Structure formats: structure tokens, C-alpha cells
Amino acid sequence: MADLHALLQSAKCVLFDFDGPICRLFHGHPPAQVADRMRLRLAELGEPDLRTEVAGHQDPYRVLGHVAHAPGRDAAAIALEQLLTREELAAVQTAEPTDDVAELIRRLVESGRQIAVTTNNSERSVRAYLHRKGLARWFGPHIHGRTADAKHLKPDPHCLHRALASTRAAPEETVMIGDTAADLQAARTAGVSFVGFAASPHATAFGTGRADLVVHGMAELLNGATPPPTPPLPPDR
Numbered sequence: 001m002a003d004l005h006a007l008l009q010s011a012k013c014v015l016f017d018f019d020g021p022i023c024r025l026f027h028g029h030p031p032a033q034v035a036d037r038m039r040l041r042l043a044e045l046g047e048p049d050l051r052t053e054v055a056g057h058q059d060p061y062r063v064l065g066h067v068a069h070a071p072g073r074d075a076a077a078i079a080l081e082q083l084l085t086r087e088e089l090a091a092v093q094t095a096e097p098t099d100d101v102a103e104l105i106r107r108l109v110e111s112g113r114q115i116a117v118t119t120n121n122s123e124r125s126v127r128a129y130l131h132r133k134g135l136a137r138w139f140g141p142h143i144h145g146r147t148a149d150a151k152h153l154k155p156d157p158h159c160l161h162r163a164l165a166s167t168r169a170a171p172e173e174t175v176m177i178g179d180t181a182a183d184l185q186a187a188r189t190a191g192v193s194f195v196g197f198a199a200s201p202h203a204t205a206f207g208t209g210r211a212d213l214v215v216h217g218m219a220e221l222l223n224g225a226t227p228p229p230t231p232p233l234p235p236d237r
């Protein structure tokens with residue numbers, strides 16, 4: 001395990017997964033019911049086989065990922081992606097913020113670091129939440145969510161690559177804070193360090209030994225979000 005303070009101190013860019021590290025998006029909008037509505041939509045679209053294939057999935061992102069990877073089902077994937085965006089925008093209204101993350105975000109930016117969101121959620125819903133909480137200005141344009149082509153959901157590192165390009169950050173100077181095995185895998189593929197957020201309701205899947213660090217609250221990261229130490233001035237001659 002890396003040293004928490006050293007890892008964050010040396011980072012020039014921090015990537016945040018959204019649901020978990022920044023908020024509990026589905027706090028008041030049960031995801032299993034979203035998955036049910038996606039299955040209903042598949043039936044309406046005349047895709048009973050696909051509906052059967054995703055019958056056991058409680059996670060709407062697994063439903064979308066399955067349909068996106070099904071050959072020749074692009075229209076169904078697009079319809080489900082749009083439905084999921086509407087559901088996320090509804091969920092934003094009752095999303096609950098993660099403790100201490102607003103302070104962490106502020107400190108990271110004020111200490112000169114780049115930050116970005118790298119998420120399987122839609123950019124629209126992330127932006128709506130961040131605006132609602134007064135956090136959007138800290139991220140600027142660096143919100144990298146799901147695209148219309150849902151084949152690129154994490155663990156595909158697509159959104160991380162876009163974040164590295166938009167912030168011009170080097171992977172070896174970048175840390176991602178995530179809460180799932182898919183986040184960890186995407187970070188590894190992109191070559192960035194990974195901090196697992198174990199207090200998230202989703203955080204049961206990554207092994208503690210494989211993340212560079214595991215934290216149980218954002219407060220643990222606050223001390224590392226100070227400016228890098230200034231080297232001492234050379235003595236006068």
C-alpha cells in the first residue's frame with residue numbers, strides 16, 4: 001500500500017468517479033426500479049430476447065452494457081441510454097452528497113491541482129448535480145461521462161483517456177478515486193494510481209490489496225490536498 005499523504009501530495013491531477021465518491025446518486029431513486037423500466041422499454045421496442053437475457057440484472061448499467069454489446073442492437077442501446085439519462089436526471093433531485101467531498105474538491109483546486117470527473121453516468125446528470133451543489137465551477141469542462149456509444153462504459157478506460165487529454169495530465173501524475181472493481185480496472189489500464197473509496201454503498205468489489213490505497217471517508221484525503229512543499233531557499237553566500 002502506498003502512503004496516502006505522499007500519493008496525493010505528488011498528484012497533479014485527481015479523477016473522481018461520480019456515484020459514490022461525489023454523491024449517492026440513487027439515494028432516493030432505486031436503481032433496481034430503473035432496471036425494471038429498462039426491461040419494460042426493451043419489451044416495447046420488440047426485443048423480448050434481450051429482455052430475457054437481462055432479466056436478473058438489478059444494476060441498470062449492467063443492463064445497458066449488455067444491450068450495447070449485443071450485435072445489431074444499436075437502436076435498442078440508444079433508446080436505453082436515453083432512458084437511463086432521464087432516470088439519472090430524476091435521481092439528481094434526491095442525490096445525497098458524500099461527506100467532506102466538497103471540501104476536498106475545493107482544496108485540490110486551490111492547491112493548484114487539476115480535477116475531472118470520470119464516470120459511467122451521463123455528463124448531463126453530473127453537470128446538473130454539480131450545479132445544484134455549487135461545485136460545477138471547480139470542474140469546468142472536465143466532466144467525462146458516458147457517451148452515446150455505451151460500449152465504452154468502465155472498465156473500458158475511455159472516459160479516463162478523455163480526462164487525461166482534456167487536463168493534459170500525465171498518467172503517472174494522476175490519481176483516480178473510485179468505488180468499484182470497474183473503476184480500478186479502468187485506472188490500471190490507463191496507468192493512473194487508484195484510491196478505493198470503501199465507504200460507498202457500491203464498494204464491495206475491489207480487493208483492498210489491489211488498490212494503491214483504500215479510504216473510508218474523504219476526510220482521510222484532506223491532509224494530502226495541501227500545496228506541495230516548497231523546496232528551501234539556498235543559503236546566502
Ligand SMILES: [Mg+2]
Pocket residue numbers: 017018019020021178179180202
Ligand atoms: Mg461509482
